[in-house]
Amino acid sequence: MKRVSRSTWDALLVPRRCVCGHPLVLNDLLSSSISPSSARASISTISRSSTHNTVRSSLKPRASRPFHTSTSLGVVPKLLPTQSAKLAALHGRLNLPNKFPLTTLGRALIDPTAEPQHHLNNDSLAHLGNVLLGYYTSEFLIVQYPRLPYEILKAAMSGYVSSKALSAIGKEWGVEAAFAPGETVDPGLLQFSRLAPGTPFMTANTNGGLFNMQRKRGSMVPNFENNPTAEKILDSEAPEMQEIWQRQRQSGKTPDAVPLEHAMANFVRSAVGGVYLHAGGLPAAKEFVHAHILGRKLDIDKLFMFEQPTRELSRLCVREGFQQPIARLEKETGRYSRHAVFIVGVYSGEEKLGEGQGSSLPEAKIKAAISALKGWYLYSPITGADLPSKTDGNPTAPFTPAVIDVGDVVS
Amino acid sequence: MVVKGLQAVSKAQNGVGAFILQCKRLEFNFCDVGGSSRGMKAFLKTRLSAFAKENPQVEIVVAPRPHKHPIIRGVYINNREKVVCVRNLEVLQVLQKAELLRDASGVKLKKINKPVQSLNDSVRGIWSPYHATAEEVYKV
Numbered sequence: 001m002k003r004v005s006r007s008t009w010d011a012l013l014v015p016r017r018c019v020c021g022h023p024l025v026l027n028d029l030l031s032s033s034i035s036p037s038s039a040r041a042s043i044s045t046i047s048r049s050s051t052h053n054t055v056r057s058s059l060k061p062r063a064s065r066p067f068h069t070s071t072s073l074g075v076v077p078k079l080l081p082t083q084s085a086k087l088a089a090l091h092g093r094l095n096l097p098n099k100f101p102l103t104t105l106g107r108a109l110i111d112p113t114a115e116p117q118h119h120l121n122n123d124s125l126a127h128l129g130n131v132l133l134g135y136y137t138s139e140f141l142i143v144q145y146p147r148l149p150y151e152i153l154k155a156a157m158s159g160y161v162s163s164k165a166l167s168a169i170g171k172e173w174g175v176e177a178a179f180a181p182g183e184t185v186d187p188g189l190l191q192f193s194r195l196a197p198g199t200p201f202m203t204a205n206t207n208g209g210l211f212n213m214q215r216k217r218g219s220m221v222p223n224f225e226n227n228p229t230a231e232k233i234l235d236s237e238a239p240e241m242q243e244i245w246q247r248q249r250q251s252g253k254t255p256d257a258v259p260l261e262h263a264m265a266n267f268v269r270s271a272v273g274g275v276y277l278h279a280g281g282l283p284a285a286k287e288f289v290h291a292h293i294l295g296r297k298l299d300i301d302k303l304f305m306f307e308q309p310t311r312e313l314s315r316l317c318v319r320e321g322f323q324q325p326i327a328r329l330e331k332e333t334g335r336y337s338r339h340a341v342f343i344v345g346v347y348s349g350e351e352k353l354g355e356g357q358g359s360s361l362p363e364a365k366i367k368a369a370i371s372a373l374k375g376w377y378l379y380s381p382i383t384g385a386d387l388p389s390k391t392d393g394n395p396t397a398p399f400t401p402a403v404i405d406v407g408d409v410v411s
Numbered sequence: 412m413v414v415k416g417l418q419a420v421s422k423a424q425n426g427v428g429a430f431i432l433q434c435k436r437l438e439f440n441f442c443d444v445g446g447s448s449r450g451m452k453a454f455l456k457t458r459l460s461a462f463a464k465e466n467p468q469v470e471i472v473v474a475p476r477p478h479k480h481p482i483i484r485g486v487y488i489n490n491r492e493k494v495v496c497v498r499n500l501e502v503l504q505v506l507q508k509a510e511l512l513r514d515a516s517g518v519k520l521k522k523i524n525k526p527v528q529s530l531n532d533s534v535r536g537i538w539s540p541y542h543a544t545a546e547e548v549y550k551v
Binding site for chain 2: 164312343
């Protein structure tokens with residue numbers, strides 16, 4: 001029984017007299033009252049143990065010997081995941097059930113770049129979690145906004161489950177990264193090999209989330225092998241960068257080092273995978289994803305970028321059989337002043353589709369068309385359709401299907 | 412003529428969905444010989460294990476800090492720290508300080524003037540003189 005957190009280890013190095021001179025009576029009391037395996041109380045103390053005693057004897061002639069790195073580093077033993085206070089605290093912070101073992105959470109914190117053996121790293125857990133994240137996020141978005149154009153749906157997906165978003169979630173869970181992977185690292189720290197600054201790193205797909213896993217595996221996840229966006233980004237880069245990236249993509253093996261964002265995101269994916277495996281299958285995973293990932297704030301209406309909104313609105317009206325949209329000036333003030341304001345409404349027959357305000361007539365007209373298009377695309381059923389995953393555990397559950405729209409306007 | 416998507420990242424709203432306690436670590440430091448640590452040592456002996464069991468989401472570290480006053484240090488998810496000196500305090504007062512640090516969010520203290528802080532836009536919208544009735548616009 002030996003548990004030393006990094007901070008206590010620092011404290012342990014400095015006040016040597018206390019560790020070796022004075023016996024820590026208090027901690028003996030503590031360690032007898034709290035055994036590490038019992039309960040989920042995450043306490044780490046400096047305790048007198050056999051390892052300590054041996055160290056004390058080996059370090060006896062300290063006065064003549066200043067600081068012996070190798071001996072003192074040898075003191076730090078390998079911690080088991082069940083002994084780590086950090087890991088237990090993370091387990092408690094995420095409110096994971098007792099069925100979710102600490103060893104799985106510890107495994108989720110080990111990136112393939114830190115431990116290449118598949119049964120010890122989080123590779124498979126992350127892949128499983130990624131599939132679940134993609135499933136629950138996409139069904140949530142499609143049911144809530146059935147008319148969302150595909151590009152916006154992709155942007156919203158990456159807003160929720162891209163590496164960037166997931167790594168932000170990991171940080172907000174209070175996960176800390178180890179400086180470098182190793183035997184003596186606390187199992188409660190994220191372990192991965194850091195990418196050297198300035199080194200290019202590129203996954204096969206750059207879009208994020210469901211579209212972001214770097215390996216082609218399984219069939220449930222759409223993995224765009226010849227992703228147009230990835231190609232576009234590649235084209236816009238300098239030739240030497242292109243060469244490195246091409247080499248990375250062709251080699252197809254897991255990278256030797258990854259950025260923190262990537263490793264952190266994989267931990268979050270693995271945690272979702274772990275919840276599915278240990279804490280009650282699909283319903284538990286769904287609850288976890290909705291609580292931690294879909295409960296966050298993402299303004300879908302700020303994701304749109306229209307190229308020709310007036311034309312698109314016109315095409316939409318043709319497709320839907322509405323009358324052609326007409327922009328009408330509703331209010332104006334100060335036309336010949338520096339601060340003119342125009343309010344333009346866009347009408348289809350008698351129906352007002354949208355309204356825009358601008359300092360010139362074209363600006364107001366474009367804004368009106370954008371507001372009309374957003375009003376169409378961001379339609380959300382009031383009564384609330386059921387998510388398809390409602391029937392996952394129970395095929396006979398009452399189910400209200402969602403609206404299926406014909407899709408975005410293409411011409 | 413297709414619409415393009417802009418990149419954005421979802422923002423946390425702690426407590427909507429899951430709640431993550433912001434205090435991630437509490438460090439209890441004491442001195443074996445100093446009299447000001449008396450209450451702290453009694454706290455560590457009698458109360459700490461129950462406190463730790465009640466708060467599994469907090470990592471608890473006990474370490475000596477010889478020849479100094481006892482302190483409790485809270486480390487938060489935003490990587491800030493809060494330190495409270497508990498010299499000469501009784502057991503229950505120490506417990507109170509530990510609870511204070513556990514419940515703190517870790518953000519720098521600042522005066523909040525607005526009654527509501529929200530990421531959401533106002534439901535009523537912003538008042539516009541172009542849409543209000545004439546009586547309302549010219550009302551003094």
